[in-house]
Amino acid sequence: MRNPKSLVLVLFTVALASPGSRLADLVIAQNTPTCDVQLPNKENSTRFAVAGDVGTGGKEQYDVAREMAACHSAFPFEFVVMPGDNLYGSEGPKDYRRKFEEPYGPLLHAGVKFYAALGNHDDPDQRFYKNFNMGGERYYAFDKGPIQFLALDSTYMNPEQLEWVEKELKGSNKPWKIAFFHHPLYSSGGRHGSDVELRKVLEPLFVKYGVNVGIAGHEHFYERTKPQKNIVYFTSGAGGKLRKGDVEKTDLTAKAFDTDRSFMLFELDDDTLYFQSISRKGETVDYGSIKAREAAKPEEAATPEAVSNKSEPESREKPGNNGITTQGQGKAASKDAGISSEEKPASKDTGNQSREKRGENP
Amino acid sequence: MPNMKMLYSFMVCLVLTLFVGIAIRASDKKPEKTTDPAFAQFLRNAKAYVELRQKIEKTLPSLEDKEDAEEIRSHKQTLRLKLAAARNGAIEGSMFTPQAAVVLRRILNAEMRGPEGKTARTTVLESSPKAFECKINGAYPATEPVSTVPPDLLMKLPELPDNLEYRFVQSTLILRDAKANMIIDCLRKAAPLPAAEKAKASSAENKTDQKPDNKAEKKSE
Numbered sequence: 001m002r003n004p005k006s007l008v009l010v011l012f013t014v015a016l017a018s019p020g021s022r023l024a025d026l027v028i029a030q031n032t033p034t035c036d037v038q039l040p041n042k043e044n045s046t047r048f049a050v051a052g053d054v055g056t057g058g059k060e061q062y063d064v065a066r067e068m069a070a071c072h073s074a075f076p077f078e079f080v081v082m083p084g085d086n087l088y089g090s091e092g093p094k095d096y097r098r099k100f101e102e103p104y105g106p107l108l109h110a111g112v113k114f115y116a117a118l119g120n121h122d123d124p125d126q127r128f129y130k131n132f133n134m135g136g137e138r139y140y141a142f143d144k145g146p147i148q149f150l151a152l153d154s155t156y157m158n159p160e161q162l163e164w165v166e167k168e169l170k171g172s173n174k175p176w177k178i179a180f181f182h183h184p185l186y187s188s189g190g191r192h193g194s195d196v197e198l199r200k201v202l203e204p205l206f207v208k209y210g211v212n213v214g215i216a217g218h219e220h221f222y223e224r225t226k227p228q229k230n231i232v233y234f235t236s237g238a239g240g241k242l243r244k245g246d247v248e249k250t251d252l253t254a255k256a257f258d259t260d261r262s263f264m265l266f267e268l269d270d271d272t273l274y275f276q277s278i279s280r281k282g283e284t285v286d287y288g289s290i291k292a293r294e295a296a297k298p299e300e301a302a303t304p305e306a307v308s309n310k311s312e313p314e315s316r317e318k319p320g321n322n323g324i325t326t327q328g329q330g331k332a333a334s335k336d337a338g339i340s341s342e343e344k345p346a347s348k349d350t351g352n353q354s355r356e357k358r359g360e361n362p
Numbered sequence: 363m364p365n366m367k368m369l370y371s372f373m374v375c376l377v378l379t380l381f382v383g384i385a386i387r388a389s390d391k392k393p394e395k396t397t398d399p400a401f402a403q404f405l406r407n408a409k410a411y412v413e414l415r416q417k418i419e420k421t422l423p424s425l426e427d428k429e430d431a432e433e434i435r436s437h438k439q440t441l442r443l444k445l446a447a448a449r450n451g452a453i454e455g456s457m458f459t460p461q462a463a464v465v466l467r468r469i470l471n472a473e474m475r476g477p478e479g480k481t482a483r484t485t486v487l488e489s490s491p492k493a494f495e496c497k498i499n500g501a502y503p504a505t506e507p508v509s510t511v512p513p514d515l516l517m518k519l520p521e522l523p524d525n526l527e528y529r530f531v532q533s534t535l536i537l538r539d540a541k542a543n544m545i546i547d548c549l550r551k552a553a554p555l556p557a558a559e560k561a562k563a564s565s566a567e568n569k570t571d572q573k574p575d576n577k578a579e580k581k582s583e
Contacts, residue, residue, distance in 0.1 A: 091431075091504055095431075097431070120509070120510065123504070124540040124541070124543075125541075129431065129434060136426065155508055155511075156511060198510075200514065
């Protein structure tokens with residue numbers, strides 16, 4: 001080094017950036033994901049996360065996985081629900097490593113269990129993979145606390161599976177029922193939209209047996225619908241993939257986010273299910289709670305449930321679907337840059353064709 | 363005896379109401395499953411195929427629900443190679459017999475044509491992978507998604523035995539073994555997907571592909 005000034009500069013930089021220095025701390029702080037958990041985060045509650053359409057093996061999937069791990073430190077969820085497209089492309093041992101075991105390594109090491117449903121990109125042999133906990137079945141059910149979970153294979157909803165769904169729902173006395181599957185029954189996605197054919201056969205069963213929440217992927221964004229026949233549907237399909245700007249303006253949407261990857265946290269405490277949707281960068285893009293439905297018993301008429309959407313402005317109070325009231329508390333409102341929602345209509349016009357595809361009720 | 367007359371009328375009405383109620387309930391239950399005799403040989407073929415697979419599976423280490431990825435791959439590959447060897451010489455139509463093909467096309471037409479079949483057509487078109495060569499005993503390409511088969515349609519098609527499934531590749535109906543990830547048979551031009559709709563779907567696909575943020579992702583969607 002001939003120039004002493006350069007030498008001093010290099011030494012100064014090395015000293016500052018060396019481990020333990022303030023600059024190093026600053027760099028680490030900027031790159032380490034943080035998680036602003038807004039759920040009640042109470043002891044003895046049932047906690048889980050949701051990440052759909054994850055298996056790309058790309059940088060963004062790893063970013064989301066890191067953010068999930070950061071959230072797990074603050075909010076130790078017990079398991080993760082994956083509504084399909086768990087591995088894109090080839091599915092060799094390397095792919096399982098690169099697209100699942102490595103990104104979620106910290107969570108797996110922490111003992112977090114993953115429960116997968118099959119998407120249209122998934123080989124049914126995933127049901128035998130130990131870390132997907134599918135019990136060797138294409139569709140299966142499991143209970144966690146007061147919740148019955150149903151993982152469905154929505155790419156092949158044959159009579160056999162439908163009979164099984166009915167039998168499982170009918171036979172469960174759990175007060176909460178959550179079904180997760182790949183294709184959304186309701187969606188404002190421009191690319192796919194609602195799966196009307198699937199809805200025709202599943203929705204009557206969900207309504208009859210008191211399913212509270214439906215979780216899907218397939219659409220590469222986040223969306224929470226207004227309650228449809230008293231059921232709240234979430235699309236959480238941006239855990240790895242993203243279809244930017246794909247949320248169209250429809251009456252279905254309670255909240256949507258389509259500008260970055262995202263995942264979700266859920267917490268059931270007493271009779272209230274809290275949810276929080278978080279972007280790859282750690283921003284809360286939606287937050288709220290769902291009250292248990294009183295008429296969750298089979299064969300009884302459904303009664304309206306309360307859904308509080310805390311991401312809407314505090315003063316706003318407006319009627320929702322079927323007389324359901326959404327009440328805002330404005331917690332995450334300041335962070336919703338880039339959120340496409342009813343307050344920020346997407347620029348795309350929804351044509352008749354896509355409306356028909358979604359099969360919306362007028 | 364006016365009371366007896368009234369009672370008699372009441373009983374007749376009650377019986378009729380019950381009868382009509384039961385009839386409506388029964389018709390509500392499920393669409394009628396086809397029992398067309400044209401499927402007899404097709405279903406015998408499918409059953410024989412499954413028996414063959416089960417026989418081969420007995421020679422392999424069993425696949426449990428707690429496997430790692432290497433075991434899954436090894437099992438699937440060996441199973442497919444052994445099945446393909448055992449079915450050497452199988453050609454298109456060896457499962458879907460000509461008689462079955464006629465009725466299958468009729469069912470697909472009934473479910474997917476016209477305004478009433480629009481959502482079923484949309485579901486298939488929208489979810490179908492791009493056309494690829496339908497090779498008997500070949501692996502279903504790992505990079506391609508599987509099409510959704512509309513549930514109403516599945517109720518009308520003959521029920522398949524253990525882990526066999528119908529899938530679409532554009533208008534071709536394929537019979538796939540989900541356990542071996544193998545294509546067992548293909549029925550070309552089975553689904554009535556009008557050329558105009560196909561072109562529209564394809565142009566929509568291309569249009570979305572041009573979105574700068576999605577370009578790289580679309581390849582595997």
